[in-house]
Amino acid sequence: MPRVTEDHLAARRRQILDGARRCFAEYGYEKATVRRLEHTIGMSRGAIFHHFKDKNTLFFELAHEDDERMAEVASREGLIQVMRDLLAAPDQFDWLATRLEISRKLRNDPAFHRGWSERSAVLSAATAERLRQQKEAGRLRDDVPGGVLQTYLDLVLDGLVARLAAGDDPENLSAVLDLVEASVRQQG
Missing domain, CATH: 1.10.10 (Arc Repressor Mutant, subunit A)
Incomplete structure (x- = not known):
């Protein structure tokens, strides 16, 4: 053979x-x-x-690939740039709309939750490090803890994915990202 x-x-x-x-x-x-x-x-x-091994493993591998790719961008240019990339090429991320139904599984299936958390840690770590660096450089507002800024940006990412899945106009969403970016920057 x-x-x-x-x-x-x-x-x-x-x-x-x-x-x-x-x-x-x-x-x-x-x-x-x-x-x-x-x-x-x-x-x-x-x-x-x-x-x-199974459908979950296959799905997690896709999520991990995307998280690694997004983490590379997030560590160089920030999570908002990751979102801008989503807007520029939504067809490359169209399967992410499944994240909407994943949220239910995350609440109700502890094994699925563990697997998802393990595989999405790469993007979280890259985002946290980028926020730390930007804060130290004086580019981010200093009246909000880094963890709160990260949660805020994560929520915006989830919302962006949901709105793209719903067919919202990318130009409007891009303007929203401009607003989000201004909201985390150091005013001065």
């Missing part, structure tokens, strides 16, 4: 992830059934779950 190369395995994982992203974007988390995942990805459940 021929040996499967690492490149082949990596390509299969990528194919699974790309198909799963499309499936979650089209159907949402709950309705992205295993049958729909098989159809969208073009592989059997055995092939899919050979690479990923």
